[in-house]
Amino acid sequence: MLAGALVVKNGWRELRTKHREVQELSELLRSLPIHSPEALALPGFRSPDSVSQKTADFMTNHGLYSGKARRCGKPTLLMIEAFTDREAEMLQAAAAIEEGISSGELHSLPRQPDEVDETGATAIEGRLLVRRALARERDPKLRALKIKQVQRRGQPLRCEACDFDFARTYGDLGEGYIEVHHVTPLYISGTQETKLDDLACLCANCHRMCHKSRPGESWRTPTALREQIRKSVQSAAH
Ligand SMILES: [Zn+2]
Numbered sequence: 001m002l003a004g005a006l007v008v009k010n011g012w013r014e015l016r017t018k019h020r021e022v023q024e025l026s027e028l029l030r031s032l033p034i035h036s037p038e039a040l041a042l043p044g045f046r047s048p049d050s051v052s053q054k055t056a057d058f059m060t061n062h063g064l065y066s067g068k069a070r071r072c073g074k075p076t077l078l079m080i081e082a083f084t085d086r087e088a089e090m091l092q093a094a095a096a097i098e099e100g101i102s103s104g105e106l107h108s109l110p111r112q113p114d115e116v117d118e119t120g121a122t123a124i125e126g127r128l129l130v131r132r133a134l135a136r137e138r139d140p141k142l143r144a145l146k147i148k149q150v151q152r153r154g155q156p157l158r159c160e161a162c163d164f165d166f167a168r169t170y171g172d173l174g175e176g177y178i179e180v181h182h183v184t185p186l187y188i189s190g191t192q193e194t195k196l197d198d199l200a201c202l203c204a205n206c207h208r209m210c211h212k213s214r215p216g217e218s219w220r221t222p223t224a225l226r227e228q229i230r231k232s233v234q235s236a237a238h
């Protein structure tokens with residue numbers, strides 16, 4: 001994703017090994033705490049050369065390129081598609097990942113259970129961004145503030161997508177329980193403080209469905225999910 005962002009900003013042209021951006025990206029990638037010592041010891045691992053080759057993959061597999069395409073994997077092809085369809089969104093996501101890595105925030109976050117779905121595929125926003133979003137949403141203080149806001153407004157505490165009410169189903173065990181979800185993805189809202197109105201209350205099922213990531217797709221908003229439920233209930237009735 002980060003190499004793709006470099007190519008897009010360079011007018012869909014590759015960047016050579018000597019480019020400052022390529023050198024910096026290589027350093028940034030090698031600094032991630034996700035590599036095994038064995039991988040880091042391999043001579044070409046995330047080297048400036050390998051970053052430059054990745055940018056060539058992006059350039060030569062893009063629809064505008066008239067020469068021969070380099071062989072590359074499916075993930076790169078999906079990234080090219082995403083950058084082509086949603087350039088601004090993808091550039092913002094790449095910037096947020098870069099910022100999260102350099103600030104150190106992404107280094108200290110533990111893995112989150114929902115960051116990868118059962119197929120092992122990740123959201124287009126990238127696994128690290130999912131990790132960051134989920135970690136922030138689990139902040140108990142934020143959840144408490146949102147629940148208070150809903151109660152102050154005299155609204156029932158239930159799922160905004162499917163109306164599920166934990167207290168109605170589970171009695172006092174479910175009293176006051178709901179999950180909160182950022183409607184605006186973090187890569188768009190940036191590091192600014194979360195506004196309570198940007199949080200939606202969701203049941204655990206709908207929350208998962210909002211984040212469920214399929215390659216080439218963004219997260220669903222609660223409103224979009226509500227529409228999806230309505231449609232599928234309707235088609236089941238016919
Ligand atoms: Zn729900």
Ligand SMILES: [Zn+2]
Nearest residue numbers: 137180181182
């Ligand atoms: Zn969420």
